[in-house]
Each structure stands twice: as structure tokens, then as C-alpha cells.
Amino acid sequence: MWNSLRVKFGLSYLSIIAAVLVLLNTYPLVVSEDMVFRSKVTTMQNSVSVMVYSLSGLDELNEENVAAAMAVVEETGLSRILVTDSDGKALYDTRETGSAVGNYVLYSEIVQALRGSDAASCVYRNGAFRSRASSPVLYQNQIIGAVYAYEYDVEQAALLEGLQSNLKRISLVVGAGALLLSLLLSMALTEKISRLMTAIRQVREGAYGHRAQIRGGDEIAQIGDAFNSLADRLQTTEDARRRFVSDASHELKTPLAAIRLLSDSILQTENMDQETTREFVTDIGREAERLSRITEDLLQLTKLDSGIIPPAAVVDVLPVLEQVMRMMSLMAQENGVELTFSAQDGCRVKATRDEVYQVISNLTDNALKYSAGGPVQISLRKLHGQVALSVADRGPGIPEADLPRIFERFYRVEKARSRAAGGTGLGLSIVSDMVRRRGGTVEASNRSGGGAVFTVRWPAAEGGEEL
Ligand code: ADP
Numbered sequence: 001m002w003n004s005l006r007v008k009f010g011l012s013y014l015s016i017i018a019a020v021l022v023l024l025n026t027y028p029l030v031v032s033e034d035m036v037f038r039s040k041v042t043t044m045q046n047s048v049s050v051m052v053y054s055l056s057g058l059d060e061l062n063e064e065n066v067a068a069a070m071a072v073v074e075e076t077g078l079s080r081i082l083v084t085d086s087d088g089k090a091l092y093d094t095r096e097t098g099s100a101v102g103n104y105v106l107y108s109e110i111v112q113a114l115r116g117s118d119a120a121s122c123v124y125r126n127g128a129f130r131s132r133a134s135s136p137v138l139y140q141n142q143i144i145g146a147v148y149a150y151e152y153d154v155e156q157a158a159l160l161e162g163l164q165s166n167l168k169r170i171s172l173v174v175g176a177g178a179l180l181l182s183l184l185l186s187m188a189l190t191e192k193i194s195r196l197m198t199a200i201r202q203v204r205e206g207a208y209g210h211r212a213q214i215r216g217g218d219e220i221a222q223i224g225d226a227f228n229s230l231a232d233r234l235q236t237t238e239d240a241r242r243r244f245v246s247d248a249s250h251e252l253k254t255p256l257a258a259i260r261l262l263s264d265s266i267l268q269t270e271n272m273d274q275e276t277t278r279e280f281v282t283d284i285g286r287e288a289e290r291l292s293r294i295t296e297d298l299l300q301l302t303k304l305d306s307g308i309i310p311p312a313a314v315v316d317v318l319p320v321l322e323q324v325m326r327m328m329s330l331m332a333q334e335n336g337v338e339l340t341f342s343a344q345d346g347c348r349v350k351a352t353r354d355e356v357y358q359v360i361s362n363l364t365d366n367a368l369k370y371s372a373g374g375p376v377q378i379s380l381r382k383l384h385g386q387v388a389l390s391v392a393d394r395g396p397g398i399p400e401a402d403l404p405r406i407f408e409r410f411y412r413v414e415k416a417r418s419r420a421a422g423g424t425g426l427g428l429s430i431v432s433d434m435v436r437r438r439g440g441t442v443e444a445s446n447r448s449g450g451g452a453v454f455t456v457r458w459p460a461a462e463g464g465e466e467l
Contacts, residue, residue, distance in 0.1 A: 004190075005186075005189070005190055005193060006186050006187070006189075006190040009182070009185075009186040009189065009190075010182065010183070010186055013178070013179075013182035013185075013186070014179070014182070017174075017175055017178045017179065017182070020174075021171045021174070021175050024167060024170070024171055024174075025164075025167050025168065025171055028163065028167065029160070029163065029164055029167070032160060032163065033124060033160065036122075036124075036129060036156055036160065037122045037124075037129075040122040040129060040131040040151070040153070041120045041121070041122050041131065041133070043131075044078075044120055044122070044131050044132070044133035044149055044151060045118065045120050045133050045135075047076050047078060047133070047149055048118075048120075048133045048134060048135045048147050048148075048149050049135065050073060050074075050076075051070070051073055051081065051083075051147045051149070052135045052136075052137055052147050054069045054070070054072060054073050055069050055070075055083070055137045055145070055147065056137070056138070056139075057139075058137075058139065058144070059139050059140075059144070060085075060139070060144055061083065061085050061086075061091055061137065061144050061145040062085075062091060063091045063092065063101065066083045066091045066092040066145075067092055070083065070092055076149075077151075078094070078149050078150065078151050079150050079151050079152040080093070080094050080095050080148075080149070080150040081093075081094045081147070081148070081149050081150075082094075082100065082105060082110070082147070082148040082149075082150075083137075083145060083146070083147050083148075084104075084105060084110055084114070084145055084146050084148070085144070085145045086114060086143050086144050086145055086146075087104065088104045088105060088106050088110055088111070088114060088146075089102070089103070089104050089105075090102065090103055090104070090105050091145070105148075107132075107134075107148060109121070109132050109133070109134035109148055110134055110146050110148050112134065113134040113135055113136045113146035113147070113148070114136065114143060114145075114146050115136075116136055116143060117136070118133070118134065118135045118136075119132070119133065119134045119135075120132070120133040120134075121133075124157065124160075127154065127157050127158075127161065128152055128153060128154045128157050129151075129152075129153040129154075129156055129157050130150070130151070130152055130153075131150070131151045131153070132148070132149070132150050132151075133148075133149050134146055134147060134148040134149070135147055189220070192214050192216075192218075192220045192221070192224075193220060195212055195213060195214055195224075196212050196214060196220065196223060196224055196227065198212075199211060199212035199213075199224070199227060199228075199231075200212075200227065203231050203234065208231060208234055208235040208238050209235060210231070211228045211231060212224040212227050212228055243409075244409055244410075247409065247410035247425075248294075248298060248410075251294050251410065251424065251425070252291065252294060252295075254419075255287040255288070255290045255291045255294075256287075256291065258283070258284075258287045259284050259287045259288065259291075262280045262281075262283050262284050262287075263280075263284060265280060266280050266281070290422065290424075293422070293424055294424045294426070297424045297426035297427070297430060298426070300358075300426075300430055301409065301426060301429065301430060301433070304430065304433040304434065304437070309437055310352050311352075312350040312351050312352060312438060313350070313351075313352065313353075314348050314349075314350060314461040314462075315348065315349055315350075315351050315352065315353050315356050315461075316346075316347070316348050317343075317347045317348070317349060317356055317360075317380055317387060317389065318343050318344075318345060318347060318380060320353060320356045320357050320360060321341060321343060321360055321378065321380055321389075323357065324357060324360045324361045324364055325339065325341055325364075325378075327361065328361065328364050328365070328368065331365075331368055332368055332376070335368055335369075335371070335373065336373050337368055337371050337373060337374070337375065337376055338375040338376070339364070339368070339375075339376045339378075340375065340376070340377050340378070341377070341378035341379065341380070342377075342378075342379050342380075343378075343379065343380035343381075344380060344381050344382055346382065347380050347381070347382045347387040347460070348387070348460065348461040349387050349438070349440075349458035349459070349460065349461050350438060350458075350459070350461045351434075351438045351458065355434045355438070358430065358431070358434060359389075359431050359434055359435060359456060360378075360389065360391075362427040362428070362430060362431050363389075363391040363431060363454050363456070364376065364378065364391055365427065366391075366423075366427060366428070366454075367391050367392070367393040367395070367452075367454075368393075369421040369422070369423065370393065370395040370396065370417075370421070370452070371393035371394060371395040371451070372394075372395045372396065374393060374394025374395060374450075374451065375393070375394055376391065376392070376393045376394075377391075377392045377393075378390070378391050378392075379392075382460055385459065385460050386457045386458065386459060386460055387457070387458045387459075387460050388455060388456070388457050389455070389456045389457075389458075390453055390454065390455040390456075391453065391454045392447060392451060392452070392453040392454075393451045393452055393453075394447075394449075394450055394451040395450075395451050395452060396450070396451075397446040397447065397450055397451055397452045398413055398444060398446060398452050399413060400446070403444055403445070403446075406428055406444055407428050407429055407431075407432040407442070407444075408429060409425070409426060409429045410424075410425040410426065411425060411428075411429075412425045428444075431454075431456070435456050435458065438458060438459075439458070439459050440456060440457050440458040440459065441456070441457050442454065442455070442456045442457075443455055
């Protein structure tokens with residue numbers, strides 16, 4: 001539970017809010033209480049000084065002269081004023097009921113004043129400020145009495161209490177608001193995270209089509225978008241993998257089924273004549289050859305997919321093209337196809353010799369296979385920093401609708417014709433992978449007047465001079 005983001009957010013919000021509220025409820029009160037204390041002490045001391053001043057000049061204090069002197073003192077608003085003689089006996093008391101006149105009043109402030117020093121204090125208790133102050137009355141440096149003043153103030157206390165209860169109310173409203181807001185915020189946040197987690201879990205369990213639905217443009221929504229595009233790629237890769245596996249098994253199944261059928265026929269037909277047997281065995285051999293071609297192509301594609309790219313060297317394309325021409329001339333003759341090429345010198349690319357050989361021979365092989373007896377022309381040029389190789393035939397060409405797909409694995413325009421011609425449906429995708437991983441491009445188009453043309457463009461390797 002403590003690991004949950006919602007709990008962590010909630011707790012941190014709560015502690016911040018609590019700290020702010022505690023501060024709000026204590027600091028202003030402490031400060032204002034302190035200000036009241038200070039001002040009270042000062043006013044009390046001033047009032048006492050005024051009274052001491054009016055008593056100064058008397059050589060001794062008695063009830064009459066004190067009463068006469070105090071009569072001229074202005075109304076002070078104090079709750080009680082006491083004047084004692086030097087023994088602490090009260091000579092004057094403003095309190096009407098329970099007057100202390102004639103009695104000894106030994107309040108600590110009075111005792112302190114009779115010892116010669118001033119005293120002042122203020123306390124806040126039971127909803128009232130209680131302030132006390134006292135001073136000695138001197139005559140020729142002799143203490144002849146003391147003045148004591150007491151104030152009981154509920155007005156300022158009420159103001160302070162009002163402030164306190166207002167602060168409490170404000171805190172309550174602010175606290176509740178902040179709590180609600182933090183709850184909403186943390187819920188919104190964790191809701192987004194849990195949506196993301198659900199999407200991750202679903203995709204991890206194989207539901208590659210599931211996407212995270214997160215609204216807004218915050219960081220979590222951005223993570224959601226990034227996750228969705230990752231899932232898109234995963235889905236594409238997974239779809240391609242599934243299609244590839246199913247296509248590959250289908251391709252392997254067809255020749256295997258033919259081999260089985262042919263061998264069963266040989267076994268089950270009694271006294272099969274030698275010629276038929278030979279024909280069947282030849283067919284078995286052809287199918288086996290097809291199987292090995294498919295597996296070879298598959299192995300090549302697996303290597304290309306592994307992402308391990310063999311180190312490139314500068315390859316001069318012309319000698320490789322000449323070698324392919326030598327290898328293919330027999331096949332061209334057999335098919336009655338006129339195979340010609342024109343080439344510029346100095347066409348160098350960064351690749352491996354095997355790759356260049358494979359690319360040229362796959363394209364030439366296709367052109368011979370599908371040219372339907374028409375001529376096949378190959379040209380090799382260096383143009384605008386690129387080496388361009390084009391293989392053109394006068395066959396049926398490729399239907400426009402199929403053009404964008406012919407580089408896909410196992411894609412064939414006409415399955416039967418391709419199979420009859422010994423095709424695996426992998427040749428062009430091998431070409432495309434090999435060219436693209438060296439930074440090149442390959443495209444197919446139809447020629448005006450009939451036939452197809454395949455053009456490969458590699459970036460020209462440095463060092464080859466342009467011709
Ligand atoms: P295949 O082994 O079947 O030739 P490829 O990948 O080499 O497989 O080619 C894919 C498909 O593209 C072929 O089946 C064929 O339909 C079409 N194709 C390739 N080259 C040509 C061409 N020169 N003329 C017409 N169609 C072609």
C-alpha cells in the first residue's frame with residue numbers, strides 16, 4: 001500500500017497542508033499576543049509614572065494627601081489603582097467594594113516597588129489580559145510608599161479571540177479545499193497511470209492491438225503516445241513475423257507434398273514402366289531442388305533480419321556484373337533471350353562483393369524468367385553521386401496495383417507462373433534488404449512499350465571518379 005503512488009501523493013499533500021495550517025493558526029496569534037503584551041506593559045508603566053509624579057513632593061503619604069493628589073490625576077481607565085505607605089498599608093484604593101484601605105496589601109509587585117524597583121507584567125488568562133505595574137514613591141531618595149496599577153482588559157482579548165476563530169474558520173475552508181483538490185489531482189494522475197499499466201499488461205500478454213487511451217498533453221499522455229507507437233511497431237513486426245512463418249511453411253509444404261505424392265505413386269504402382277519412373281524421380285529431384293532454394297533464401301533473409309551487417313568494402317560493380325553475365329548467358333541462351341549490357345567504368349559502391357553479386361543476379365534471373373523471349377538489357381551508370389544499375393526486359397511487366405508490393409516476402413503477381421519458373425517469391429525482398437542496408441534504394445516500374453525495369457541506386461563510394 002505504501003508503494004502506491006496515490007498514497008504517496010496523498011500523504012505528501014496532506015503533510016504540506018497540515019504544516020501550512022498549523023503555521024497559520026499559531027504564528028499570527030503568537031505575534032499579536034506578544035505585541036499586546038508589550039504595549040500593555042508600556043502603557044501601564046507610563047500610567048504608574050504619571051501617578052508617582054503627582055505624588056512626588058510629598059514628604060510622607062497619608063490617606064488625605066494621597067486622595068488629594070490622586071484626585072488631579074486624569075481618568076486612566078485602569079481597573080484598580082492602589083497606593084500604599086512604606087510598610088505596604090493601603091492608603092488609597094479605587095476599588096469600591098472590598099476596598100483595601102487600612103489593610104496591608106503585599107502583592108509581589110508592591111513588595112518589589114517598596115524594595116526600590118519598578119515592576120510590570122501582563123498575562124493572558126481566561127479570555128482577558130491582566131496587566132500589573134508598580135513603582136516606588138520617593139522623597140529625598142527615601143521610599144515613602146508605592147503605587148500599584150491593575151488592568152483587566154477583555155476588549156483586546158475578544159479581538160484576539162475573534163482573530164483566532166477567524167483563522168480557524170479560514171483554515172478549515174482552505175484545508176478542506178486543498179484536500180479535495182489534492183484528492184482530485186492524485187486520482188486523475190493515478191487514473192492515467194493505471195490506464196497506462198493496463199495497456200502495458202495487455203500488450204505484454206499478447207493483445208498487440210490494445211492501445212492506451214490517455215487524454216491531455218502532460219508527460220503521462222506523452223508516455224502513452226510513445227507506448228502506443230511502440231505497440232504499433234510491435235504489432236507490425238508481429239504481423240509480419242506471423243505472415244512470414246505461415247507463408248514459409250506453406251511454401252515448404254507444397255514441394256514436400258509433391259515429393260510425397262510422387263514417391264507414393266512409385267511405391268504403389270506395380271510394374272511401373274521405366275520411363276514413367278524416371279519422369280517421377282526427375283520431378284522429385286526438381287521439387288527437392290526447389291526446397292533447397294527456398295531454404296537457402298530463407299537462411300539469407302534470416303541473416304539479413306539478424307541485424308548483423310558484414311563490414312562494407314569498396315566494391316567495383318563492373319567486374320561483378322561481368323561475372324553475373326557469364327553465369328547467366330547459358331540460361332539466356334536456353335530461354336532464347338538476348339542478354340546485353342552497357343556499363344561505365346569506375347562505378348564503386350560500399351557493400352560486400354557477395355551482396356552486389358546477389359542483387360544483380362536476382363534481378364537478371366527474374367528478367368530472364370519473365371521476359372518471355374524478349375531482350376534483356378542491363379545498364380550500369382554513375383550519376384549525381386549514385387551508382388545506378390537498371391535491368392530492363394520486354395516481358396509482360398507488372399500490374400500497377402502489384403508494383404508497391406512486389407518487394408514483400410513471398411509476394412508474387414502470379415503464383416503459378418512464378419512457381420513454374422522456379423521462383424520462391426523471396427528474391428526481390430532479398431534485393432531490397434541488401435540495397436537498403438547500404439543506404440541505397442530499389443524501384444520497379446513498367447516500360448513504355450511493355451516490360452519491366454528494376455533500378456537499384458547505391459550511394460557511390462568515395463574515390464570513384466565520375467564518368
Ligand atoms: P520469384 O522468386 O517469384 O521471382 P521475386 O521476389 O524475385 O520472386 O519476385 C516477386 C514477383 O515479382 C514475381 O513472382 C513476379 O510476379 C514479379 N516479378 C519480378 N520480376 C519481374 C519481371 N522482370 N517482370 C515481371 N514480373 C516480375
